[in-house]
Amino acid sequence: xxxxxxxxxxxxxxxxxxxxxxxxxxxxxxxxxxxxxxxxxxxxxxxxxxxxxxxxxxxxxxxxxxxxxxxxxxxxxxxxxxxx
Ligand SMILES: [Zn+2]
Numbered sequence: 001x002x003x004x005x006x007x008x009x010x011x012x013x014x015x016x017x018x019x020x021x022x023x024x025x026x027x028x029x030x031x032x033x034x035x036x037x038x039x040x041x042x043x044x045x046x047x048x049x050x051x052x053x054x055x056x057x058x059x060x061x062x063x064x065x066x067x068x069x070x071x072x073x074x075x076x077x078x079x080x081x082x083x084x
Pocket of ligand 1: 048049066067070071
């Protein structure tokens with residue numbers, strides 16, 4: 001429920017501004033961030049052994065097998081990326 005004050009003052013201005021943003025060519029954006037190949041590693045969630053040798057972001061991979069204990073696990077895309 002908009003209050004009378006909103007209707008008479010801010011709302012028309014906001015609507016105009018939103019329409020302008022939609023029509024005006026959008027702000028410039030960078031859509032690709034380049035990263036030099038870097039080795040990444042993570043620990044097996046079962047045995048804790050350090051698994052390495054991945055040269056790309058492994059997040060989002062499923063059915064990753066531990067080289068040591070054979071446990072199969074997933075790395076959710078929501079896994080945190082820690083810069084060391
Ligand atoms: Zn393991």
